[in-house]
Amino acid sequence: KTSVARLLARYLRAFGVLTRDRFVEINGLELKGQFTGQTVHVVKEHISNAMGGTLFIDEAYALVDHSGGDRFSMEAIRTLLTEVENNRSNLFVVLAGYKEKMDDLVASDPGLARRFSNSLHLANYSAGEIAQICEKVAGERFELAFSEGLRAKLEAHIAAEHAEDIPEQNAALGINLTEAAFRRLAERHVRDGVTRESAAGHELTEEDYAVGVPVSRSPRAPHTLGG
Structure with a gap:
C-alpha cells in the first residue's frame, strides 16, 4: 500500500500537481485526540505537515467507532473532510486499509464517498x-x-x-x-x-525458514448460538 502511494505521489510531483516531495505516513488512530477539542488540532497539524505533498493514512478504518462510545471519531472524519476540501489543490490524501473495513469507513459518512471518489484495490501477493x-x-x-x-x-x-x-x-x-x-x-x-x-x-537454508515445519496456531473459540 505504502509503495503504491509513494509511486502515485512521485507521479503527481513529476507533473507539477504537487509542489513538494513530502510524504507523511500516519495511522488512522493518530487523527483522534484524547480529550475534547484536541482532535481538530491534531487533524489540522497532520494536514499542515503534509501540505504541498502527500498524507498517507494507513488503517484509516480505525476512524470508525462501532461501539458508539468514541466521540472523537466523527469529529476526526469531519475535520479531515473539511481540510481536504479546503486544500484540494495542494494536497494528496490517501486512505488505506483492508477492503471490507474501508467500505465500512466510507459508509460512515456520505462526505467520504464524495471527497474520496477514486479507489484502487490491490490483490494479495501470491x-x-x-x-x-x-x-x-x-x-x-x-x-x-x-x-x-x-x-x-x-x-x-x-x-x-x-x-x-x-x-x-x-x-x-x-x-x-x-x-x-x-x-x-x-x-x-x-x-x-x-x-x-x-x-x-x-x-x-530450509532450516532457517523452518520449511516443512507445521505452523502452530491457537485454536479459535467455537461459535455459539444464543437460545
Missing part, C-alpha cells in the same frame, strides 16, 4: 511473490543469499502453512519470515561456534 520478497529482504537487509533451491521450497511452504496469513500481512509476511530466519541462523551460529568472520558467505 506465495511465490512472498518468497521473492523473502529473498529480496534477505539480500538487502541482511546481506544473505538463499541456498540453492530454497525459494521454490519456501514458496511451497508458504502456500501450505501461511495461506491464511497472506491477506492479513502480504509483504509484511515476507519480512517477518526472513527476520525469523535470520534469528534462527544467528542461533545456529552461536550453537555451532561460528564466528563473525567465518560466517561471511553463509546462506539462509
